[in-house]
Amino acid sequence: MSAPDAVSLRATAGRRVSELVRDVPDFPKAGVTYKDITPLIAHGDSLRLVVDALAAPYQDRGVDHVIGLEARGFIFGTGVALALGAGFVPIRKKGKLPPRTVSLDYELEYGSATIELREDSLRPGDRVLVIDDILATGGTARAAAELVESQGAQIVGLDVVLELRDLGGRGELPGRSVGALVSV
Numbered sequence: 001m002s003a004p005d006a007v008s009l010r011a012t013a014g015r016r017v018s019e020l021v022r023d024v025p026d027f028p029k030a031g032v033t034y035k036d037i038t039p040l041i042a043h044g045d046s047l048r049l050v051v052d053a054l055a056a057p058y059q060d061r062g063v064d065h066v067i068g069l070e071a072r073g074f075i076f077g078t079g080v081a082l083a084l085g086a087g088f089v090p091i092r093k094k095g096k097l098p099p100r101t102v103s104l105d106y107e108l109e110y111g112s113a114t115i116e117l118r119e120d121s122l123r124p125g126d127r128v129l130v131i132d133d134i135l136a137t138g139g140t141a142r143a144a145a146e147l148v149e150s151q152g153a154q155i156v157g158l159d160v161v162l163e164l165r166d167l168g169g170r171g172e173l174p175g176r177s178v179g180a181l182v183s184v
């Protein structure tokens, strides 16, 4: 797909995201407006559109592995891996990935967490695309990028369905290629 096609596909997908992602006030705690992606993924045509749009800029970029971030990043990341003919590697929350992992602690908009990557899942020089649903404070994406790079792999890009701009996630990822279908 040529670059202009990818741009227009992403614009179309972005409009669909804006229509279908639902705001849930005060979830999971007071003051947080939760962005619910489930109406978006419940429609086959919308799920297809979003996955194709996320994958489009990376078609000729030699991506070896797509990393999906548990849990919602698995939904989109698996589809993007299939679209690119790449493998899928999960980054999971603590205690879910045997046998040996590398891990990092990080802060969320509404709590803190630890993520893990299986120690032998990436090789030095592997080209990796990181996919998630939402970029908020950027803590998750930054921790994921650091984990990937701790294995000597190279990040081709980080891409999300929806960026919550006011939470400043992009600022946590200086010098990285960061994409979003919609930025609100």
Ligand SMILES: O=P(O)(O)OC[C@H]1O[C@H](OP(=O)(O)OP(=O)(O)O)[C@H](O)[C@@H]1O
Pocket: 069, 070, 071, 072, 073, 107, 108, 109, 113, 132, 133, 134, 135, 136, 137, 138, 139, 140, 141, 169
């Ligand atoms: O930019 P940040 O502030 O780090 O927030 C973004 C992360 O928060 C959400 O995950 P959550 O931990 O809620 O997990 P889930 O996908 O399992 O619902 C979302 O899916 C991103 O991974």
Ligand SMILES: Nc1ncnc2[nH]cnc12
Pocket: 032, 033, 034, 035, 036, 109, 134, 136, 137, 164
């Ligand atoms: N406001 C939000 N809605 C959904 N997922 C999130 N992850 C971090 N912040 C979020």
